[in-house]
Amino acid sequence: MAREHFDVAVVGAGMVGVCCAMWLQRSGKRVVVLDKNTPGNGTSYGNAGTYAPFGCVPINSPQLVKSLPGLLFSKSSPLNLDWAYAATHLPWMLSFLKNCAPDKVEHTTASLANILAHVDAGFDPLVSAAGAGDLVVSNGAIYVFGTEAAYEKAIPGIAAREQHGVAVEVLDADPIREMEPSLRMPIHKGMHFSDARHVLNPKGLIERLFKKFLSDGGSWRQREVGSVKASADIVEIDCNDADDLTCGQLVVAAGAHSKSIKGSGAEKLPLDCERGYHIVFKGAERKLSRVVGWQEYGFNATPMEGGLRIAGTVEIAGLQKPLNPERIDFLTDKAHRMFDGLGEPNEEWLGHRPTLPDSLPVISHSPRSERILLAFGHHHIGLTLGGITGRIIADLAEGRVPNFDISAYSAARFTR
Ligand SMILES: Cc1cc2nc3c(=O)[nH]c(=O)nc-3n(C[C@H](O)[C@H](O)[C@H](O)COP(=O)(O)OP(=O)(O)OC[C@H]3O[C@@H](n4cnc5c(N)ncnc54)[C@H](O)[C@@H]3O)c2cc1C
Secondary structure, eight states, X not given: OOOEEEEEEEEOOSHHHHHHHHHXXXXXXXXXXXXXXXXXXXXXXXXXXXXXTTTXXXXXXXXXXXXXXXXXXXXXXXXXXXXXXXXXTHHHHHHHHHTTSHHHHHHHHHHHHHHHTTHHHHHHHHHHHTTOGGGEEOOOEEEEESSHHHHHHHHHHHHHHHHTTOOOEEEEHHHHHHHOTTOOSOOSEEEEETTOEEESOHHHHHHHHHHHHHHTTOEEEEOOOOEEEEOSSOEEEEOTTSOOEEEEEEEEOOGGGGGGSBTSSGGGSOOEEEEEEEEEEETOGGGOSSEEEEGGGTEEEEEETTEEEEEEEEEEOTTTSOOOHHHHHHHHHHHHXXXXXXXXXXXXXXXXXXXXXXXXXXXXXXXXXTTEEEEEOOGGGHHHHHHHHHHHHHHHHHTOOOSSOOGGGOTHHHHO
């Protein structure tokens, strides 16, 4: 039987894959999306919903190295490390720490600021085409420091943001409490990002985008992609036990699982994951009017459709381990310190942020073949970067040069 053929196949129907599919379709391609699950059920399901053009300061930093002993051994730390996992993934750990050197951090910050300056041009046209503007709230975000010590540690990051043109205003406690009167935790100061937005339902947004993609003639097959083989003319896609496909170009946008697609070139890259958690308090969304992050504890509280979502923290423990109940207790405890009268959470969730050790995404041709494009590694800001990633991928697929320098996101930085 002849195999189905498409101009482009996109593997992964998360925020990144769906945005790639839409931008490729807009440049006239016949596109199929392949995902082992239904759209928007991976990491993109459970994020904090913060559209964060301000997110150029990476987790890697000289301060992280200095604070590491405290972070690793304190019960109230936003970072949790599975030592057995770390021992078997030492090269990634060491590379991540190497990228905490000041010159590396400067490069990452500048490269993130470079792409973040273009995010609206990737996100807004898709949201508007999908009629999903009602799911996006423009009301800024506040990241709070409970103590002077926490604020002091953040000063270099604030300066870096200012240097890269990010709109950030440092506020004292009183104006923050006026803006968000339900906050109960101690507040020393906060950063106000006036051009931040938030999404009321990240999965709902992806579903709307995907509906538009399908109604404009896009195709969808629920398949798990095992391996791919690029030749001079086509890419053959092995869909494990289901019918195989072929395509002219392939986009790997399978988030933290991208390495599992053999033959794509992704398997050679140092992709790992930073696990993150969320809990939801149903009916408590009115406690906030915008995203509020609590910096010391590494999470955001976001008012969403039907509930207040508390999402964040970092756990290094890989893709296989089940949800760690201690992380849920951590978030629940901090949420109760942040607000009165929340009760018990109604939902618990674990997700896997796809992360390269330099905290930059890979958005480029694969070192394996010009027919394969890679779009993953968006770590803490994939909801924000999905749209612009799709736009870059559509440019690369067409042989167009994007209108800003994308060399920092090339997979070749790991294979040279
Ligand atoms: C707790 C938490 C909070 C966050 N908060 C924010 C935030 O506020 N703002 C922000 O911008 N970002 C945030 N992020 C980051 C953001 O959610 C991720 O960067 C983003 O979701 C990554 O999207 P993706 O499309 O690459 O991956 P995913 O959403 O994981 O999608 C990948 C898809 O690939 C599919 N797949 C995997 N392997 C295969 C295969 N072999 N064959 C077929 N399909 C396959 C999966 O089923 C999945 O649907 C947060 C993340 C976490 C964990």
